[in-house]
Amino acid sequence: METIKIGVVGLGTVGTGVVKMLQAHQEKISEITGRKLELACVVVHNLKKHEQVDLGDVQMTDQIATLLDDPSIQIMVEVMGSIHPAKEYITQALQAGKHVVTANKDLIAQYGRELVQIARENHRDLFYEASVAGGIPILRTIDNSFAADRIQRVMGIVNGTTNYIMTQMLTKHWSYDQALSSAQDLGFAESDPTNDVEGLDAAFKMIILTQFAFGMSLSLDHVQVQGITKISPEDIAEAHQLGYTIKLLGIAEEIDDRIAVSVGPVLVSDQHPLATVQNENNAVMVTGTAVGNTMFYGPGAGELPTANSVLSDITTVAKNIALNTTGNTFNSYRQETVLATPEDVVYPHFIALKMRDVPGMMMKLTAIMTRAEVSFSRIIQNQLGDGNARVVIITHAMNDQQLADITREIGEQENMQLLASYKVLKNA
Structure with a gap:
């Protein structure tokens, strides 16, 4: 059976879980992929911090070049987190002809398109299932x-x-x-x-x-x-x-x-x-x-749930290597990005206010809501004991622009303070 060598960058919570699962589930992964997966090296920032970690025959190093310059390592797993130097490491790995699996949500959210393009240009796989919702695929x-x-x-x-x-x-x-x-x-x-x-x-x-x-x-x-x-x-x-x-x-x-x-x-x-x-x-x-x-x-997080998603990606890459089908984009769906306007987004809202408990204040609030063309669904009023009352409103559905208008007007009132404003989920 052919061997696929893997290098891991990072040995924190998720990295430790990836190493454990790679070593524990070798046989099952081999049956699924038709390839033996071998952990070749683990790259860490501080060797002294991991002196007590026993990786057996697996090399631990603080030199990323050990992984990047080794042509026998086909897959790099990045679980170090942060944007830099993770972005540079992934870029170099893809350009060196290695496939990449990462759990780095911040990096993918901000630079995913750029990295996907680099992967495509080099006919390499880039997968990141673990970047969202931990163990949920x-x-x-x-x-x-x-x-x-x-x-x-x-x-x-x-x-x-x-x-x-x-x-x-x-x-x-x-x-x-x-x-x-x-x-x-x-x-x-x-x-x-x-x-x-x-x-x-x-x-x-x-x-x-x-x-x-x-x-x-x-x-x-x-x-x-x-x-x-x-x-x-x-x-x-x-x-x-x-x-x-x-x-x-x-x-x-x-x-x-x-x-x-x-x-x-x-x-x-x-x-x-x-x-x-x-x-x-x-x-x-x-x-x-x-x-x-x-x-x-x-x-949504944790050593083994997140590591399980990483292993799922590794298994997919190994299958692609075995079938000679690497270089496909993880997700190829592309649409023109068109943003909704504040008038488009419509929800009921929970609004909490602190109001001076004097006659006429509720009429002022009603007038603000009327000008915004928003109606009440439910109202609760509780005395605060200092001459003020806490008023809580559930509105009927209104858009974000109406909410902005209400918020602005409340802020202009001398005896009225907005304490909180939250959406109420539709179709609940």
Whole structure:
């Protein structure tokens, strides 16, 4: 049986899982691919940090040239993270005639098109299933299983850190800071959690999902992003009182051949399947014209779930090598990118306000809503005990431009303060 040699760059959580699974599942992979996979080397940034790691006969080095300059290594697996030098390493590997598998969502979201072009020019494979939703094979599913369907919307919980935090705030009534601290203690959140809690991690994943589902290429500037740092226990309690759970959702939807992509807190009906996704788990719901709603659920991160997606890509590359069919693009769907306007994006909204509890204030609020041509669906008012009241509104469906008009007018009022504004999921 012919041997395919593999070099791994990075030995963190995911890299360690890839090495374990490569060594443990050799026999099964060989049966599937008709090739023996051999781990030739592991490249790390700091050798001293990994002195206690036993890789057997596998070479560990801090020199990327060891991998790039070895013509016998056919596949490079990049699991080091960050944009640089990962982009340069992948580029050099492709140009050196090596196939590449990566889990680097930030890199693929920002430079995926460029790297795909380099792979195509060099007739090499570039796969990145593990870049979105950890152990859920969502990219390959969209590419293969929905090839004949017209996708209308892709949405879901694509960041396990924020979902864990929101779960604890709901079920244990913790503050945001308490829930974040717990997530960090358990290893779900980094010491600097900015990318997760500000929605950037989810936004990069939605950019990749948008390319697969709609064939449109976006930059981060095209995504409306709001994190979870300003969500209060009061928001969560009042949403729950109204029959909703707040989730950080990524939503990509096609509206009259235009695309709208957002990441932010959304009120999801307690009866909706996404409301039941707890802790660090992820779920992606795909809506197609033919198939309707389908949901894919599983662990969104972690050593072995993510490594399993990496191994899936490695297996695909090995099959392509065996069949001499390498050089095909992971996803070849291409459409002109046309962005939706604020008037196109229509949702009901949850709006929380702090208002001076004096006569006439509710009439002022009603006048603001009337000028924006928006009506109330539900209203809750609670006294704050300092001469102010907290007013919570669920509106009927309105577009983003109407929301912007309402937000601007509220900001101009002396005794009225906007505390929160979140979408309410349609078709819940």
